[in-house]
Amino acid sequence: MGLNFRKSIKIAPGVRGNVGKKSTSLSFGGNGLRYSISSTGKRRTTVGISGSGLSYSTTSGGAKSKSYKSPAYQNRQTLRQQQIQEKKELARFEVEMYQNMCDVLKSIHIEADEEVDWSYLATCPPPFPKNEVGPNEQTARQTLNNYKPGIFERLFKNDKRDVLEKAVNDARQKDAELYEEWEKLKLLSERVLSGDLDSYMQVIEEMDPLQDLSEFGSGFEIGCNDASTIFVQFDVHSNSVIPINEKTLTKAGNLSVKKLTKTKYYDLQQDYVCSCMIRIARDLFALLPIHTAYVHAYDEQLNTETGHIERYCIVSAKFDRATFETLNFAFIDPSDALNNFKHNMKFRKTLGFAAINELTEED
Template sequence: MGLNFRKSFKIAPGVRVNVGKKGVGLSVGGKGLRYSVNSSGRRTTTVGIPGSGLYYSSSSSSKSYKTPAYQRRNELARIQREQKKMQELEYARFQVDLYENKLDQIRSIHHESDDPVDWQEVFHRSPPFQPGQEGPNTSSARQKQQSYRPGFLDRLFNKDEAKMQQLYQEIEKSKLMDQELLDDWNYMHNIAGRILNRDIDAYFEVIQEFNPLDDLVEFGSGFEFGSEDPNVIHVSFDVNAHNVVPQKSLSQTKTGKLSEKNLSKTTYYDLYQDYVSSCALRIARDMFALLPVSLVFVHAYEDRLNTATGYQEKVVILSVKYDKVTFNSLNLTNLDPSDALTNFKHQMKFKKTQGFDEVPLVLS
């Protein structure tokens, strides 16, 4: 049986102090109406009709009273709210970083380029091995086969023959690898000779083989190449700016939340112009690095609605003649891609609030 303790003291008319095992309480009132409050925070109001045996009682807990379980739940909820807020802030920061990185990419496409190809060095490069000799892979595999000495366990379990057979197979595989090395050398030697002899067909072969502009495809541009002069290459590309240039800006508010706003026309078209100009520079840079040409013509096309026919048509919005001497004198890292057009003969009609107009091709 549990031991209970309760004692009540009258300290004033209608006011009593109640001392019990679970705490100390204070009650005010008399028959018919009494209000009690306990040190635990529990509050009780009792209303009744004297002599009738009828009464009504209601209890509540103070908001300041928190059980350990309540405190744990409250702390967990607080932590979850903070984590959610941090996740929202991190997500906002991540999205803004992506946006700013994309802006940097749009303006700096021309910063990256393939390494220049020295076709003289390629042509005079020695073959991987001389005719009639074993290739390096075959020689290495044969040395392993000749130096193999079966151990005690290999002989005990008759694994020496299987091991020797495996080594012979490695020799045959190595012969194929060496043949690939020789085939690659022969191809590069022959194509280098044709390039040095200004074979235009060889130009297109190495463009297809090296695919120098493949990383520009992510910017939504398709390419066509043409040439009738071994000193000149023409490259046409589709702008497709709607897939590349953002129309909204992203930023973080003072509270860290993500803010999205429409770009102004001037800001959007400024990005558009830099994107097109940077692509043109990059194309010229890769062509000069790959081919022994002195001139690169770059023509940018954009899809436009022909209101007379109702069909989309490709129109030229930028045409540039890049000469190698002037191009190599530029500091490509620090220049503004749109401003750099002034160094070359070009056709461009651009308005800050309307963008590009159609222009004729530069062909000479």
């Protein structure tokens, strides 16, 4: 049997000091309600009904009790924490993807094709003098002339001369193709500089400057009446491009998906449309020696008079090269930037675009 030691000392009415083997404590109150503070930090509150033998105690503080939870329970808790963390990581990824997509829709105009110097291409010298040995054949022939079969190649009749002679013929063909490409490019450059409209269409078809915009579902119609002006119609397809839901993180790091407000939706749509229009003009000015580009944006909208979805022109702009070249495309707001050019656009923040008429050369 262990020996226990406990002594209680009255300090004041309702206050007692208790000295035990492992700790000391102070207790306050009477039989119905007592509150004790131990030197270990433990606090106990006891409420009882005098004379009934009934009481209720609560304990807080002090040393933490030992955990007797099973390894299986601990594993489940660990797995649950991992799942929560993975869910938050996925939520963060989805929000980043949403934000990146919105940034892309508003910055399509920043990247564009490099400008083609048709004057340089028209006067660029040939890759080598005509009717002379080209650079690829020279290299292949030098390899053939320097080839000397070794003793084992002669012994086993593994002479590589036939292979090297074939390489010379292939190199000669490659040089012929290189010279032919130079002739075609020179001729095309001369036609472009002379204002040949068919050559304009050939450049657009072969170089396909608006290919990446097609990834957004945009369709294009391009035409020109003279060598200085080009016209482009393109379909916006807002319904399939502009997101309708906004994704954010809660304070706890969980995913929150809410429908975009009309103001946010139409603001993003306006920036997307204007960014596309500026990008189209940039590519055309880079590829062709034109002075003016008319760009007309079309979208499908509900006609509330007929109840049918109809295709309308929603923005039309006349871009001139001189003004265009003064813009710093990395820092412009695409919707604001249209104010630098003559344009038609009816836009309200809570209603979006309304149908307008295309600009013409007479406007």
